[in-house]
Amino acid sequence: MKKALLNFFERIEPNKEKSPLLHTAYDAFFTFAFAPNTVTKGGVHIRDGMDLKRTMIHVVLAMQLCYLFGTYNIGAQHYEALGMYPGFFEGFHLKLVHGLIKILPIFIVANVVGLGIEFYYAAKRGHGVEEGFLVSGALIPLIMPPDLPLWMLALSVAFAVIIGKEAFGGTGMNIWNVALLSRVFIFFAYPTFISGDEVWVSDIVKNAELGAGYVSDTYGWAHGVFDWIFRGFGWSTFGDGGIPVVDGYTGATPLALAAKGGWEGVTEVYTVSEMWWGNIPGSIGEMSKPLIIFGAIFLILTKVxxxxxxxxxxxxxxxxxxxxxxxxxxxxxxxxxxxxxxxxxxxxxxxxxxxxxxxxxxxxxxxxxxxxxxxxxxxxxxxxxxxxxxxxxxxxxxxxxxxxxxxxxxxxxxxxxxxxxxxxxxxxxxxxxxxxx
Structure with a gap:
């Protein structure tokens, strides 16, 4: 079976000279699906008998719990601002789906733009697609706020990959971390979209009728689709939005509070337990400390x-x-x-x-x-x-x-x-x- 599948892939291989971009895409999928006959031991990327692609996949696997909690926490912080569903399992489906609706476009745009640029450069240079963006494409969504405009994200990813990576020769040649370059571009080019008290809680907007008050934004078509499904099961739904934010709520992160009032200012709003488990506003995947530690231990044990x-x-x-x-x-x-x-x-x-x-x-x-x-x-x-x-x-x-x-x-x-x-x-x-x- 394995031999037959390999023969099939070899038969459909595009001509490298006539269709370089198509051959690059084919090569990327082929090397992802099949392990090489021999692997290099030692060197910068390799710590044992794995090839580079599988080394990168180990890093991506280590981040999956951060993705799961980050998706949930986007919704949890949204409903925390509205004073709704305070318990972990209360409105769980709404929190998880709301987070999924926010994080999926970020993940897709980051990877389509980054991998698209990688494919283009690989085809122009006549070599296979390099695997480094597997990790960068997984890291970038986790270090961004949930409401970042997608065009800004696309611009930051293009800057990071072209200027920070391809300009130096591609994977293994860059001197700066690509994911951090994407974030630093946003920070210096569009600072109001990645700093302050308002950017870390999704779909909360100012309401003219309430003066300085905030309400939940109007939910989009994706929320409506899930509302139709939830009503079929008799579950609570998103509704139309426009729900006022509770009085006194702040979307400030613990760091913003500490910068003004020290540790006392932090503990007036958040408990130590909330900060440890990650039930606080912040970048999508950086909040839950136990899950991050679990990922770190996984990377150490696998020697990645x-x-x-x-x-x-x-x-x-x-x-x-x-x-x-x-x-x-x-x-x-x-x-x-x-x-x-x-x-x-x-x-x-x-x-x-x-x-x-x-x-x-x-x-x-x-x-x-x-x-x-x-x-x-x-x-x-x-x-x-x-x-x-x-x-x-x-x-x-x-x-x-x-x-x-x-x-x-x-x-x-x-x-x-x-x-x-x-x-x-x-x-x-x-x-x-x-x-x-």
Whole structure:
């Protein structure tokens, strides 16, 4: 059966010279469906006997729980703002479907644009489709807000793939993480769509009749289709929208609250448990800490990601957090104390509960192409990301999060770190050889 299927695919292979784009598409599907006869061991991408495509698939698999919870949390935060269905299972079908309606277009646009560009460059250069975008295409939807306009997303993905990857020669040649380049493009080009208190909760709009009040947006045709299905089962439906947001509700993230009022400002709105499990507004896939840790352990056990970068990043952030804690005295705070000092006073271990540290540690900093490759270099690289990221998070008033900028910054210097480590090793060996002679 396997031999017959292989023969069938070989018979329908398009001519590479006459139809380069069609052959590129065929080659991408063929190499996805069949494992090669031989695989390379060692090197940047390969940690055991897997080929590159299956290595990338392991990373995608590690993110699936983040996708499941992120989809649910989009709907949960939407209904939290409306004061409806407070329990986890209350309105579960509505929360899950609403999240699916929001995340599917983001996933499709990110992958169609990114893979389309990859196919074009592969056909022009006469080689097979490279597998690196399998991971980037899965990461990008998880690090975006749920209501990001799709044309902005398409523009950011095109920028990241063309300028950040293909300009350097394609997969394995880029010096910056492609998914983070897509996010940083949105942040600097369209900052109001990825920062502030209003972007993290989907389908909530200002209502002129209520003055400064907010209501749920009018639901679209997809909601209507599911309403028809739900009514058939006698379940609750979405309705038409226009439901007022509850008084006093805020879509602010814990980081935004900490930047203004420190840890006390955070705990006035969210509990530690909510931040740990991820029942808070934020980027789609970065909220649930246990699920991210599960993905990180999976990557470590499969030897796809290096534990040294993860551990050193935690140590770097913890050390910087302790330094900041030691620089301020919360007992002397008043109402007029600047927010940055209150943010510095947040207990260092609670910094891991807020924001996207764990997601960046597990899935971004460990990118084998853009990270340091020597063992000593990985310790230096991860520790600097942890320390610099926390500095940006706390001391930068315009951006209360730091891992995106810290990782891209250290991507730039990862090759230099490896070079210095190798030179140091060479010099030590030369000294030993000279002394022995």
């Amino acid at each position: 990601a290096d534990w040294r970068i993860m551990v050193s990043m935690v140590l770097g952030a913890a050390a910087m957090g302790m330094i900041m804690n030691g620089m301020v005295d919360p007992a002397r705070f008043t109402e007029d104390t600047a927010g940055v000092f209150k943010f510095m006073a947040v207990p260092w271990y609670y910094q891991f509960y807020m924001g996207s540290f764990l997601f960046a540690m597990a899935f971004m900093a460990t990118d084998p192409v853009t990270a340091a490759s020597t063992n000593t270099g990985k310790w230096i690289y991860g520790a600097l990301i942890g320390a610099i990221g926390l500095i940006v998070r706390v001391w930068n008033p315009a951006y209360p999060e730091g891992w995106m900028l810290a990782i891209l910054f250290m991507n730039t210097f990862s090759a230099l770190i490896d070079s210095m480590v190798l030179r140091g090793n060479i010099n030590r060996r030369m000294k030993r050889a000279t002394a022995a002679a």
